[in-house]
Amino acid sequence: xxxxxGQRIRKVRLEQGIKQKDLARRIGISQGALTNFELGRxxxxxxxxxxxxxxxxxxxxxxxGAVEAPMEEDSLGPKEHRLLRAFGRMSRDPRLQMELLHVxxxxxxxLEKGAxxxxxxxxx
Numbered sequence: 484x485x486x487x488x489g490q491r492i493r494k495v496r497l498e499q500g501i502k503q504k505d506l507a508r509r510i511g512i513s514q515g516a517l518t519n520f521e522l523g524r525x526x527x528x529x530x531x532x533x534x535x536x537x538x539x540x541x542x543x544x545x546x547x548g549a550v551e552a553p554m555e556e557d558s559l560g561p562k563e564h565r566l567l568r569a570f571g572r573m574s575r576d577p578r579l580q581m582e583l584l585h586v587x588x589x590x591x592x593x594l595e596k597g598a599x600x601x602x603x604x605x606x607x
Contacts (some may be wrong), residue, residue, distance in 0.1 A: 486523025510534040
């Protein structure tokens, strides 16, 4: 479990172009301890997970969700692949990407809440 969380931390850190020593300094931990978290050699407490999540500007659930079985890429449909490719080509600004991700998540939550309702007809 901790190994998968560590892998997810490392993935996000690298995607954002943050060096391990810089992240360690931001959260007030040694680089060696962060290495051990990322490699799953050391159990990571919720407190450290929160600090890392804040520093990387991602929700803690992103790391914890990594414990679940990952979605197989082959199970994605053509629309999902298009969305992932477009997101990857988008600006490399991680804050812009996170903002877009939050918007898409909010839309998805909104649609889930309204599931089962008939769509409104547009007023003319």
